[in-house]
Amino acid sequence: MAQQHRGEETRNRILDAAQECFARDGYDVAGIAEICQAAGVSKGAFYHHFASKQALFLELLQRWLSALDTQLRTALAQEPSVPDALRAMAVTGRQVFQVADGRLPLFLEFWNKAGHDSEIWQATISPYRQYRGFFAQVIAQGIAQGTLRPVDPETAAMAVVSLAVGLIVQGVLDPEGADWGEALSASVTILLEGLAQE
Amino acid sequence: MAQQHRGEETRNRILDAAQECFARDGYDVAGIAEICQAAGVSKGAFYHHFASKQALFLELLQRWLSALDTQLRTALAQEPSVPDALRAMAVTGRQVFQVADGRLPLFLEFWNKAGHDSEIWQATISPYRQYRGFFAQVIAQGIAQGTLRPVDPETAAMAVVSLAVGLIVQGVLDPEGADWGEALSASVTILLEGLAQE
Amino acid sequence: MAQQHRGEETRNRILDAAQECFARDGYDVAGIAEICQAAGVSKGAFYHHFASKQALFLELLQRWLSALDTQLRTALAQEPSVPDALRAMAVTGRQVFQVADGRLPLFLEFWNKAGHDSEIWQATISPYRQYRGFFAQVIAQGIAQGTLRPVDPETAAMAVVSLAVGLIVQGVLDPEGADWGEALSASVTILLEGLAQE
Amino acid sequence: MAQQHRGEETRNRILDAAQECFARDGYDVAGIAEICQAAGVSKGAFYHHFASKQALFLELLQRWLSALDTQLRTALAQEPSVPDALRAMAVTGRQVFQVADGRLPLFLEFWNKAGHDSEIWQATISPYRQYRGFFAQVIAQGIAQGTLRPVDPETAAMAVVSLAVGLIVQGVLDPEGADWGEALSASVTILLEGLAQE
DNA sequence: ACCACCGGGACAACCCGTTCCT
């Protein structure tokens, strides 16, 4: 029983170490040995918990996605007006930039690998489509409320998601180049200017 | 003399094959042997033309950047009004999506590797900053013209670039998910709605 | 006491599973994990019952040898005439081919490993020499009886054992190639033709 | 040219080293690294010449088989009377025991692996069946000549092959236990006693 | 100058038999 607890903890140590190594070196370059050393476990322990490097990666991915999902939903639930909700999400996003800190490159890693590996692709694409649908729904709701202009919700959702994705990529590429959390807020503001009913 | 010509062609064959292999498998996974086979040359020939795998990659990168650069500048030069110029760039972008076709994943590859390798980073980041400056300048010009609202040009430029980058990433991830060329036009329209002087 | 019984049964389940795995995959390729899974026990249980993989293998070997030993001795005891006894052994051998069924490859595994591992060699060689001595004795007895020609008993014994061994190997290699039980009878018949007093 | 010669020699060095290592330690236990060290080449060189460990093994097998084949055919061609030819082969066999020296265990290795790997099996079984057919033919010829008794050639061939195989196995197991070359001659003599026309 | 064969080693992921603690 105490065994199981210890196992769980080891598992988490590996997960954390992997997150760091993947973010720093990239999925392909980071080696199992490196991850194990960072986690302070042996390779045997690693393969006791994970079937393969890819399985570990997938698990990391799903961690991220579920966290993101709950964040977005709570932001929506708490604000009655849709523009306010979107601004709230932007604020949430700022935290993402700060919290994810060194972990931000993982996004690029995920997206990149999704293009080369069908299993990762499936795990990435389905929640991603979900997000797009989520924003489309939010925007449609805003139009119904009369707080947003009558644009095509799908298209607008794409724009929103693109903005977020693009900022993440820039944030990874050039972390010192700007305050990306701030940029997110500002960009959303501009976008809302284009979307909101005057 | 004919030698030189042949050498040049071999070089290009390698470059093309590499583009394809990197796009399909990713930089780390694609092997020199694979590229050589796709190009129909021997490894000896490869290392005669390129110092290393990374050098090849950098050359590919610079190819892309110079092409992109000229595209943007011509789009700007031909349209007097700034909003029209931006729309013209969006049209250009549509072509990028169609032309780059299978080569689109290379972007992700570049951005991803830039985060892990300082040499690639330098080659990537400087033109990227240039683009941002370029758009900021265009937008400032638009504000001076009175065709755009008085927003912060730097911020707006970030938004524009983010939009483009985000659409590319989505286009790589989910090529069938939407008509991304179309989405680019529509997104720019929405953004301009938020930027343009009424 | 029920504990002891359960332990004994677990032990046998492991032994049986190991026999199957070794026969199918070979000693080196078959893994402890595989055997444990086939036996439905944990690795902890395995190492509770056996000190090592090799110890398990040795135990399997000795199982076989003791069974074979009793078979041969009873065949001899029941037939007064030596040629008849040999023929009776051939009949016994037929059963071996049928019974051992999928287990036949274990022989090859034993012999093969005996050449590389001194402990297994000792466990294999001593009973084997015993068999040779046994047959030599039987043949000497036949000569004394006047039912066999005056050949060198040692040499003849070697021929007999070789025949048996060779048929087993062929039976493993090419199970569908012939009816090896039948072949054993026929071969012994031919050999006896060469040995028997006219 | 000189290149090719060097490559061929390296290849042979690897083959010889592998033969030794496989004979000493067994196929599974012998490692590529070990073989490379024994051959004095790097792993890069190894995998330049052989696609895999198994490919190397198969090549070793075919070497052996072709050598054996020619030996048997020449022995047959030189002796007009079938019994004499068989005795000549026995003599040839003596040489095999002496020449193959430390390489004898390879037989067991081949036979053993053939049972677990279909590719090796096919490479082993077809020449083996050929041998059986060859002996059956020889014996049928002997019967036609009137130098052998009218036995079933197929069965007799099985007995002959079994004898040979069995002696090899014994020779591997217990090299010091007897003079196996001598034993081969003696056994063939006994067998011929049973086969030959009086 | 260009290319092809050959070779070098480091290192990848994965898995193994085994031990320790409960």
Add this chain to the structure above:
DNA sequence: AGGAACGGGTTGTCCCGGTGGT
């Protein structure tokens, strides 16, 4: 008897230089 952990060892592959022919 159970399951977590260990760490060394496996095959295979990679990127790259050297050497010599065209």
